[in-house]
Amino acid sequence: MGFRLIPKEEKFFSMFEQAAQNMERGVLALKSLVTNFDQVQRYASEVKAAEHDGDTQTHEIIAKLDKTFVTPFDREDIHALTSKLDDILDLAWGVADRFVLYQIEQPTPQMVEIIDLLVRSAAELRKAISKATHLKYDNIIEHCVEINNLENQADQIVRHAVADLMNAGGKDPVEVMKLKEIYEHLERAADRCEDVANVLESIALKSS
Amino acid sequence: MGFRLIPKEEKFFSMFEQAAQNMERGVLALKSLVTNFDQVQRYASEVKAAEHDGDTQTHEIIAKLDKTFVTPFDREDIHALTSKLDDILDLAWGVADRFVLYQIEQPTPQMVEIIDLLVRSAAELRKAISKATHLKYDNIIEHCVEINNLENQADQIVRHAVADLMNAGGKDPVEVMKLKEIYEHLERAADRCEDVANVLESIALKSS
């Protein structure tokens, strides 16, 4: 086969793909948590593990970025992409941890719905990042449009779920606070997915 | 009159002016909402329409930016300006929607006061953006200083209104939560106005 040099960019690309896969892994663990809520501790640990690995990957990408002169994309795009991907995992872990710490008895149906949307967003992001890192920009915009749609859906569900919760009357106000905080973290996770999509769209437009 | 080429920058400029006018339109619809609260649904739809148009404009500006090599201002300034303008409308719509969804009986006098400050900020922003897009940087700083003052006033009103609400005692805690959330969204809208002003100030300083 002969000798082949792996160019710097290729390593960079594979680091990105790993970060995207790890993000998806964390979101899938959150999905397992809400659908197997009798094992909430176990799945919370899985989300935590993904979040921890994400921290390490983020740190490595940023460190590499600061020491690399030639990069495939604009420096600020890489920075935004990496830190927003990391934010998704931080928020997923924030949700998982709050289910445990706040002694939530059962996730609400709307929480499960939003996490399903997050799972779909994570898959779209992973595919779009894989294409970007192979310099195939053709269908990236479609993935990004889909992620924007999923975020809009999540936003609507959260807003109405929180309103219903508050309008219900007779609920323990502290319980309302706990659930509201979990909803808001889920919404922010969907927002960060959209932020990553916006960066990817920018990268695709600049390269087209 | 003869034939005249419209340079790329001029189109860019007019897109900015439109986005600023649309932002002001959304803030004015929010003002109509609180002063004609019996027609809350109608004015909420008007805020929503402005927010929706703002999304389209933002998307067009960013897409144009990513495909344009020469731009009038620094690329990152345009990006910040556009996305922060859009945030103001998102927050105005968030407030309008919560008045409806949370079944608020009546906006508080302090909410009307803060929205009056937002109306004044929006007018200052629209004027400053119009000057910047005509490359007349002379009085931009004055507009920015005024927007900073308006934000400080809004911040003070919000902080004291929330404290009074919480210190009152005997209120339904969930009702406190609802009003507090609306106050916090109004404060964030004022913050985003200040963010836009800071970008404009930067543009003016770089060009002077």
Add this chain to the structure above:
Amino acid sequence: MGFRLIPKEEKFFSMFEQAAQNMERGVLALKSLVTNFDQVQRYASEVKAAEHDGDTQTHEIIAKLDKTFVTPFDREDIHALTSKLDDILDLAWGVADRFVLYQIEQPTPQMVEIIDLLVRSAAELRKAISKATHLKYDNIIEHCVEINNLENQADQIVRHAVADLMNAGGKDPVEVMKLKEIYEHLERAADRCEDVANVLESIALKSS
């Protein structure tokens, strides 16, 4: 000794050192506030004074940055460093003000603990900024790692303190809201310390 020109960069550097010292002063005043809570008004005024001076310094640094072509570090790093330093003071003042406005009877032991961590973070930041402004990058990473550790500790304390507060039962829900908001502001202050550390780490890596 003879005549010596002070280069532009040196002025820039000393402005940074002053901003870092002023930030530490604000955090120390917040520490005095919680340990001398019978003089809460007096120490709140001290935090406010630091916040006010910080605003002036931030404005001066940004204005100088916009008019300076050659700067010691990347323009966007200076911008991020300055505005995040300012955020720490805004949040410290937000906490001090809320102790007064929300008529808090006594800070909780966990609040004192977190403020102790903030004091340590502020000292690390001040040292790291002093080194960076003397172009001595050798041990900056160590300071940054320590600030990250301190943020992780603060995050853990806040999350458990808020959970304990909400799980306690029988508490006045509005009182829970007040304390929760103070905890969340303290956590955000620790987050902003970490943000500053991340920028410093970037600067150090780029220069090594």
